[in-house]
Amino acid sequence: MADNTIPIAVILPAGQEFASRLMTGVNHYRDERPELDPLELHYRNADDNPLVRERVDVAGAILWVDRNSAWPPTIVARGVKAVNCCFDWRGEPGIVSLGIDLDASCDLVLSHVSSIAPRQFAVVGVNFSKRPHSAALCQRLVDRAAEDGWSAKTHEIQGPHPDEQRRRMTEVAAESELLEFLRNLEKPAFLWCENDHVARMLCNAAEHLHLSVPEQLAIMGSGDYRVASHYSPSLSTLPRPAEEMGYAAARLLHEWILEDGAQPPDLEIPPRPILMRQSTVDTTNWEKIRQARLLIETEACNGITVDRICRRVQLSKGTFTKRYATLYGVTPGADISNVKIETAKRLLRESSQSVAEVGSTIGFSEQSKFSKFFKRWTGLTPTQYRRSPT
DSSP states (O other): OOTTOEEEEEEEETTOHHHHHHHHHHHHHHHHOTTEEEEEEEEOSTTOOHHHHHTOOOSEEEEOOOTTOOOHHHHHHTTOEEEESSSTTTTOTTEEEEEEOHHHHHHHHHHHHHHHOOSEEEEEEESGGGSHHHHHHHHHHHHHHHHTTOOEEEEEEOSSOTTTOGGGGTOGGGOHHHHHHHHHSOSSEEEEESSHHHHHHHHHHHHHTTOOTTTTEEEEEESOOHHHHSSSSOOEEEOOOHHHHHHHHHHHHHHHHHHTOSOOOOEEEOOOOOBOOTTTOOHHHHHHHHHHHHHHHHHGGGTOOHHHHHHHHTOOHHHHHHHHHHHHSSOHHHHHHHHHHHHHHHHHHHOOOOHHHHHHHTTOSSHHHHHHHHHHHHSSOHHHHHHSOO
16 A cells, blocks of 8 residues: 555445445546545444444544434544535534435425426325434425425334345335325325435335325435335436535545645535436326417417416416426416517518507417507517617
């Protein structure tokens, strides 16, 4: 081993997909800075300190450990600098916390909720009240949803986490409290789950109750684990930026060791965009939205209205408006006006039609009403626009 090598430990729970992705990010940084020598260690339970068990000496440690484990401060007491890849140990001297930006995560989730327009929003997790970071995210989502006008609540599943006891995902008949919670939700409802294993558990519970996904229950997970895409329905999910977190943790720890200065500030990592799949996206309805866009493009100047489009595509006005805005970034009413304005501009520039004739072409029987409409959208009257430089 070279004299300038810096040994660090990467202490992760055994058998977790997120842990392996974190390690991938650490190794990407190691490839750039080969003097950093990461040793991957796994803990088996909350009392298992692998540094003590393996009797290794390191300059620093990257952790993924929640508050159920009491041993992280003992690492710091040995003079080891520590970076933890979640915020459960935030504020602990000697441990820098690195995690996902909560507010940015909430923005992404609630934007998707808004596009679906449910009657009820709920956050579901397992024993999250015992884990500060998870509890903070769950509460932040509920508070933000309430601020946005949604009826919002949480449901905490007790007992072993489906991460560790996988049969809980499928053996849902015994989950009486969860089944009762889902049964009593106002439908349609949107449920955000703390990870994809919990979301898969809810999908199976919905099937047990004969509740359709996503029509009655839109279910979204977090993590983009294999269970999200390998079963039906595939899960919409908020991917965890594990590789980015592992890379950032390795760089932060490396710089801290080299500088040997004060403890660096905690670091927030931006979330990845939501992956939208079958569990929240009704593909039939999205196809209807695209049909509506074609109607607007072809019939806006013939007097088509939002109400008439809703009848044609068989969607409620609220659902149609929200989903249209999500897909195209503009409300359908505004898009109808946009098509009329762009048609009028083209005719004013390229045709010899009078202002009144242009107005009639896009659906106005009176020139004065057309002129007011055109000026409201462009700031110019039709005549001023026709005379203005290109």
